[in-house]
Amino acid sequence: MQERSFSREAVQDRLREIRENIAEACDKYRSDDNVGIMAVTKTVPPEVVNWVFDMGLDLLGENRVQEFQSKKDIYLPQARVHFIGHLQTNKVKYIINDMDMIQSVDSIRLGQEIDRLAAANNRIMDILCEVNIGGEESKDGVAPEELKGLLDELSALEHINIRGLMTIPPPSDSDIFLGRMAELYGSLKDEYGMDTLSMGMTHDYVQAVRHGSTLVRIGSGLFGARIYP
Numbered sequence: 001m002q003e004r005s006f007s008r009e010a011v012q013d014r015l016r017e018i019r020e021n022i023a024e025a026c027d028k029y030r031s032d033d034n035v036g037i038m039a040v041t042k043t044v045p046p047e048v049v050n051w052v053f054d055m056g057l058d059l060l061g062e063n064r065v066q067e068f069q070s071k072k073d074i075y076l077p078q079a080r081v082h083f084i085g086h087l088q089t090n091k092v093k094y095i096i097n098d099m100d101m102i103q104s105v106d107s108i109r110l111g112q113e114i115d116r117l118a119a120a121n122n123r124i125m126d127i128l129c130e131v132n133i134g135g136e137e138s139k140d141g142v143a144p145e146e147l148k149g150l151l152d153e154l155s156a157l158e159h160i161n162i163r164g165l166m167t168i169p170p171p172s173d174s175d176i177f178l179g180r181m182a183e184l185y186g187s188l189k190d191e192y193g194m195d196t197l198s199m200g201m202t203h204d205y206v207q208a209v210r211h212g213s214t215l216v217r218i219g220s221g222l223f224g225a226r227i228y229p
């Protein structure tokens, strides 16, 4: 297994550049600058993740239940965490009390389990619906034409709060699909009281901001390239 090295200065420099790029895209293409930055922490040791709190970030994105469980007790208490990965229904119970939001809801079955466990834990869980905007077979997410039906069903659940939409567009045509996602969000946000459009990763966050993203999720662009053992 290769050793991966992290440098606080490098993380700080990358974050500065990300912030500059976002500010520039907002200046040029938007009338607002409402864009949050999430630090996506998969494969990053928790001690390194904790550096970002000094740099003005407090939102983390986790995509694996087991990895999160092994790291969560080391995270500083001010961490806010969103779940962004594929979530099996039978694993919701492990994260229900640790997450501030679940961004990857793509079925009514998953929504019902989150609702049930949120009720049992006396809370309301914020969620996003993950949309498979490129219609890729390999990807999770609800098909765009099935989104409205899912939102209507989820709206009836009392212990979840639909905050918006999340997507991972096909990398090859991300600009086209980011635009489609923005249209879809624009057509639904008032009806469902949404305020969050989570899109944009290391390779496409500037385009995503141009298209109206309110939350970019940055992993390798902040911590450096991932090395999987």
Ligand SMILES: *Cc1c(COP(=O)(O)O)cnc(C)c1O
Residues within 6 Å of the ligand: 040, 042, 063, 084, 085, 168, 201, 202, 203, 217, 218, 219, 220, 221
């Ligand atoms: C890994 C991941 C990201 C971040 O990807 P980078 O390309 O490293 O920025 C964003 N969103 C989700 C859902 C991810 O799994």
